[in-house]
Amino acid sequence: MMAKIVPKKHPMPEQDPNERIKNFNEVPLGYDERTAIEEAKRCLECKPKEGQKICVDGCPVGVDIPRFIRCIKEGKFDEAIKVIKEKNSLPAICGRVCPYENQCEGFCTLGKKFEPVAIGRLERFVADYERERGYVVKKPEPKGKKVAVVGSGPAGLTVAADLAKLGYGVTIFEALHAPGGVLVYGIPEFRLPKRIVQAEVDYVKALGVEIKTDVVVGKTVTMEELLEEFDAVFVGTGAGLPKFMGVPGENLNGIYSANEFLTRINLMKAYEFPEYHTPIWVGKRVATIGAGNVSMDCARNALRLGAEESIIVYRRSEAEMPARKEEIEHAKEEGVKFMFLTLPKRYLGDEHGWVKKMECIRMKLGEPDASGRRRPVPIPGSEFELEVDTVVVAIGQSPNPLLPRSTPGLKTTKWGTIMVDEEGRTSLERVWAAGDIATGEATVILAMGGGKKAAASIHRYLSGESKWPEDWKPVNA
Amino acid sequence: MPEIISKIDLAPTIKGFEIKAPLVAKKAKPGQFVIVRIDEKGERIPLTLNDWFPEKGTIRIVALEAGLTTKRLNSMKEGDRIANLIGPLGKPAEIGRYGTVVCVGGGVGIACIYPEVRAFKLAGNEVISIIGARTKELLIFEKEIKEFSDEVYITTDDGSYGEKGFVSDVLKRVIEDGRRIDLVVAVGPIPMMRAVAEVTRPYKIKTIVSLNPIMVDGTGMCGSCRIEVGGKTKFVCVDGPEFDAHLVDFDLLTLRNRRYLQEERLALERYGGEK
Ligand SMILES: Cc1cc2nc3c(=O)[nH]c(=O)nc-3n(C[C@H](O)[C@H](O)[C@H](O)COP(=O)(O)OP(=O)(O)OC[C@H]3O[C@@H](n4cnc5c(N)ncnc54)[C@H](O)[C@@H]3O)c2cc1C
Ligand SMILES: Cc1cc2nc3c(=O)[nH]c(=O)nc-3n(C[C@H](O)[C@H](O)[C@H](O)COP(=O)(O)OP(=O)(O)OC[C@H]3O[C@@H](n4cnc5c(N)ncnc54)[C@H](O)[C@@H]3O)c2cc1C
Ligand code: SF4
Ligand code: SF4
Ligand code: FES
Numbered sequence: 119m120m121a122k123i124v125p126k127k128h129p130m131p132e133q134d135p136n137e138r139i140k141n142f143n144e145v146p147l148g149y150d151e152r153t154a155i156e157e158a159k160r161c162l163e164c165k166p167k168e169g170q171k172i173c174v175d176g177c178p179v180g181v182d183i184p185r186f187i188r189c190i191k192e193g194k195f196d197e198a199i200k201v202i203k204e205k206n207s208l209p210a211i212c213g214r215v216c217p218y219e220n221q222c223e224g225f226c227t228l229g230k231k232f233e234p235v236a237i238g239r240l241e242r243f244v245a246d247y248e249r250e251r252g253y254v255v256k257k258p259e260p261k262g263k264k265v266a267v268v269g270s271g272p273a274g275l276t277v278a279a280d281l282a283k284l285g286y287g288v289t290i291f292e293a294l295h296a297p298g299g300v301l302v303y304g305i306p307e308f309r310l311p312k313r314i315v316q317a318e319v320d321y322v323k324a325l326g327v328e329i330k331t332d333v334v335v336g337k338t339v340t341m342e343e344l345l346e347e348f349d350a351v352f353v354g355t356g357a358g359l360p361k362f363m364g365v366p367g368e369n370l371n372g373i374y375s376a377n378e379f380l381t382r383i384n385l386m387k388a389y390e391f392p393e394y395h396t397p398i399w400v401g402k403r404v405a406t407i408g409a410g411n412v413s414m415d416c417a418r419n420a421l422r423l424g425a426e427e428s429i430i431v432y433r434r435s436e437a438e439m440p441a442r443k444e445e446i447e448h449a450k451e452e453g454v455k456f457m458f459l460t461l462p463k464r465y466l467g468d469e470h471g472w473v474k475k476m477e478c479i480r481m482k483l484g485e486p487d488a489s490g491r492r493r494p495v496p497i498p499g500s501e502f503e504l505e506v507d508t509v510v511v512a513i514g515q516s517p518n519p520l521l522p523r524s525t526p527g528l529k530t531t532k533w534g535t536i537m538v539d540e541e542g543r544t545s546l547e548r549v550w551a552a553g554d555i556a557t558g559e560a561t562v563i564l565a566m567g568g569g570k571k572a573a574a575s576i577h578r579y580l581s582g583e584s585k586w587p588e589d590w591k592p593v594n595a
Numbered sequence: 596m597p598e599i600i601s602k603i604d605l606a607p608t609i610k611g612f613e614i615k616a617p618l619v620a621k622k623a624k625p626g627q628f629v630i631v632r633i634d635e636k637g638e639r640i641p642l643t644l645n646d647w648f649p650e651k652g653t654i655r656i657v658a659l660e661a662g663l664t665t666k667r668l669n670s671m672k673e674g675d676r677i678a679n680l681i682g683p684l685g686k687p688a689e690i691g692r693y694g695t696v697v698c699v700g701g702g703v704g705i706a707c708i709y710p711e712v713r714a715f716k717l718a719g720n721e722v723i724s725i726i727g728a729r730t731k732e733l734l735i736f737e738k739e740i741k742e743f744s745d746e747v748y749i750t751t752d753d754g755s756y757g758e759k760g761f762v763s764d765v766l767k768r769v770i771e772d773g774r775r776i777d778l779v780v781a782v783g784p785i786p787m788m789r790a791v792a793e794v795t796r797p798y799k800i801k802t803i804v805s806l807n808p809i810m811v812d813g814t815g816m817c818g819s820c821r822i823e824v825g826g827k828t829k830f831v832c833v834d835g836p837e838f839d840a841h842l843v844d845f846d847l848l849t850l851r852n853r854r855y856l857q858e859e860r861l862a863l864e865r866y867g868g869e870k
Contacts, residue, residue, distance in 0.1 A: 152600060334682075368828070391858065396638045
């Protein structure tokens with residue numbers, strides 16, 4: 119007889135909301151061994167029929183989910199992590215920040231009637247299990263060919279790891295003083311502790327990858343020089359250019375881009391000011407503009423930095439919020455407030471140039487737009503003022519223009535992303551690109567998926583299996 | 596970690612450092628800057644490239660003590676290492692053959708403008724340099740500026756050296772002498788750059804200033820350094836640092852640079868200094 123199905127995921131132990139808004143420690147605490155095994159037992163080990171989609175099909179890097187979950191069921195955690203690492207070099211990160219509800223878990227058979235298997239939490243569990251016990255890495259035979267990787271975000275780290283495992287000599291060049299990209303400067307400590315990013319970076323280094331920080335490609339060294347010294351170059355420079363709305367008063371003091379706000383806090387550790395020397399200033403009432411993951415991160419950080427009120431201001435309604443459900447729930451539990459159908463029109467400041475008020479207009483939802491979401495339209499005469507002393511503009515990031523601008527011949531789209539073909543090849547011979555710089559802002563796992571594809575293409579090219587295409591056709595023109 | 600090869604004692608509150616940074620030395624151009632972080636807990640601060648020696652693989656920066664980071668930097672010694680040095684950043688100055696170029700440097704700005712004075716001279720311009728400081732002991736790089744200038748004027752606020760007064764006063768006099776001036780470049784404190792802009796505005800002389808907003812990454816990623824030029828928002832670290840002085844909103848720059856006054860004071864007091 120079949121065992122009774124447990125309809126819900128085993129709950130994730132978490133820090134209490136009232137406690138956690140006073141610290142920067144990680145919010146979810148992770149499964150213990152027993153809970154992980156119990157959760158794994160919920161998996162049906164699906165053998166899909168032709169055309170049927172299951173969990174694996176939703177994972178951009180194709181982790182063999184049924185197999186790693188079976189290992190957990192059997193208590194073979196060491197085996198489980200090996201299965202994951204065949205496809206994913208950064209599981210401790212993905213298990214924390216992947217939007218798995220739309221990806222692997224979104225395709226889970228169990229999820230059709232009940233809650234899906236908690237694949238993300240299980241992935242996190244085995245990655246943490248391995249990290250706490252240490253791992254052995256075997257270095258492959260060197261191939262004698264060298265690859266340069268520009269940018270050390272998830273895309274760059276993935277390419278570096280995959281190629282190092284194949285025996286290529288890989289050097290990563292990173293503009294900032296710490297490797298990790300958005301993982302270190304953007305995503306907050308309480309969601310992704312920096313020691314975990316560091317451990318994953320150490321793993322990539324253990325594979326033999328050299329990481330050179332403080333090198334801005336396009337300034338410190340040029341693409342031309344990299345092409346002279348290396349057999350191939352991969353560009354994973356991300357979407358690092360903050361967007362502003364261009365409304366009057368946006369340059370007043372107290373108004374941050376999400377990037378500045380998060381970089382000061384995360385990369386520069388301003389939450390430990392003055393122990394760490396980079397300052398940050400947060401007032402009593404903080405408004406964060408936009409409702410994506412980045413916005414939730416900013417609004418939650420604001421509370422931890424002492425704001426009495428932290429408000430998300432969003433021009434559409436609750437249903438259209440692009441942030442992950444889990445992030446929205448966490449924000450609500452912590453006391454973040456939401457002001458929907460509201461658009462800032464201008465900011466008003468005092469005589470010292472500090473923002474004091476924000477003039478907003480109310481919106482209503484009209485016809486669906488190109489994205490299928492109903493378009494917000496302003497309601498004439500509905501303007502009102504909101505008193506604020508800190509504003510974080512979190513309406514998105516554009517592709518980082520520094521490298522494309524300083525690299526002649528590297529073609530970009532009208533959105534500023536680098537043009538690539540289906541294998542990640544750019545308009546410049548021997549140069550590949552993937553991640554946010556090619557797709558526009560996306561997710562950690564999509565950046566890794568793009569990186570994997572590019573790494574495979576680089577390998578085919580460098581091993582002589584394929585030639586550079588004569589009729590290069592970009593897929594994102 | 597980049598090593599301090601030598602330290603120069605320029606004035607009680609101004610020190611120069613020659614630092615090992617071969618890649619930066621190879622690429623450096625006049626008008627560009629580096630970002631420096633002293634140690635793990637340190638802030639990232641921008642400093643202009645004062646000179647570079649590609650064959651030795653070194654660069655030179657000059658820092659005036661303004662607060663915690665510059666005080667800590669200036670207390671470092673030959674042989675010490677700083678955690679990070681990133682550059683060269685920003686767009687290089689547009690060095691060309693203009694005719695007569697006036698280079699105006701105030702305070703530590705003299706160290707910043709020195710490579711431009713040299714480059715304009717070597718590009719075949721007639722170079723008039725006007726340099727000034729609060730008082731005699733803070734006047735730096737006089738010899739080096741003289742070496743590459745056709746004429747040099749010196750001012751101090753207190754009259755302890757050169758003429759008493761401001762560099763902008765001398766600039767006004769030079770212009771009123773009826774000399775043909777093709778370009779004015781000014782680097783120094785914000786009030787000085789603003790005064791220079793006001794002096795040249797009625798004469799419609801092209802005037803360039805090098806701006807010094809508060810930065811974090813220095814690569815266009817955060818927007819901390821944003822200012823308005825001609826009503827448009829610009830990121831000084833990638834769009835500048837040099838801009839048309841007649842279009843810069845100096846009021847905004849002044850206010851934005853006061854964003855962290857309280858925190859800066861706190862940081863310095865904790866270190867045992869005063870502001
Ligand atoms: C606050 C925030 C929260 C997010 N939350 C999530 C989440 O929960 N889940 C999720 O899946 N995704 C999330 N994302 C999105 C995700 O982080 C990105 O899609 C992903 O990091 C993109 O990876 P990447 O490797 O393409 O680029 P990045 O991570 O942006 O890394 C690019 C790196 O290249 C470096 N670089 C840039 N130019 C140069 C140059 N010229 N020379 C040398 N180095 C250079 C940069 O300094 C940076 O380190 C979030 C993003 C932000 C900003
Ligand atoms: C492109 C550029 C080139 C510069 N070149 C030189 C130079 O060659 N020599 C020199 O002595 N100074 C230079 N400066 C100014 C120098 O960066 C600041 O004096 C320094 O950052 C002050 O840091 P602090 O901790 O010592 O003082 P703080 O007490 O922190 O600050 C003193 C004042 O400096 C400014 N400041 C503070 N933090 C920063 C920051 N992170 N970035 C920029 N400005 C800041 C603020 O206006 C502040 O009020 C330059 C600035 C820029 C933007
Ligand atoms: S990498 Fe992300 S999408 Fe793939 S299995 Fe893990 S959590 Fe799911
Ligand atoms: S779809 Fe769900 S139940 Fe089926 S194998 Fe994957 S995780 Fe298990
Ligand atoms: S310093 Fe961050 S954008 Fe200029």
